[in-house]
Amino acid sequence: MITESRWRLVRNPMPISARPDMFPELLTDVKWLHVEQAYRLTGQELTALRLLCRGYSNQQLAEHLGIALPTVRSHLRALYRKFDRRDRIGVLLELIHLFADGDPVAGVTRGAAHRSDG
Numbered sequence: 001m002i003t004e005s006r007w008r009l010v011r012n013p014m015p016i017s018a019r020p021d022m023f024p025e026l027l028t029d030v031k032w033l034h035v036e037q038a039y040r041l042t043g044q045e046l047t048a049l050r051l052l053c054r055g056y057s058n059q060q061l062a063e064h065l066g067i068a069l070p071t072v073r074s075h076l077r078a079l080y081r082k083f084d085r086r087d088r089i090g091v092l093l094e095l096i097h098l099f100a101d102g103d104p105v106a107g108v109t110r111g112a113a114h115r116s117d118g
Contacts, residue, residue, distance in 0.1 A: 039082045048075045
């Protein structure tokens, strides 16, 4: 279920017709929402994951999120567990696989089903 606070993050304040360049970003945010829901990520985990995809180091994550380095490591361990992967490269490869799929909902559902079977 998409909470109101999550929807505000995704919702474009201007109509799509007024800003057609924003449409691909909106689609990307919709994919992230599906990932968040399928893998039951917390807000901090989702933010850390998105920054991880941009190549942030643990130290950069800590500075950007305003948290201690051990807390960053805790978030990363939670991500590894939820994605059933051993390291950040495994999580990133899983995301590439999910996002490369033409239908983000089907891709995430397949990933979530795979995870729960193991």
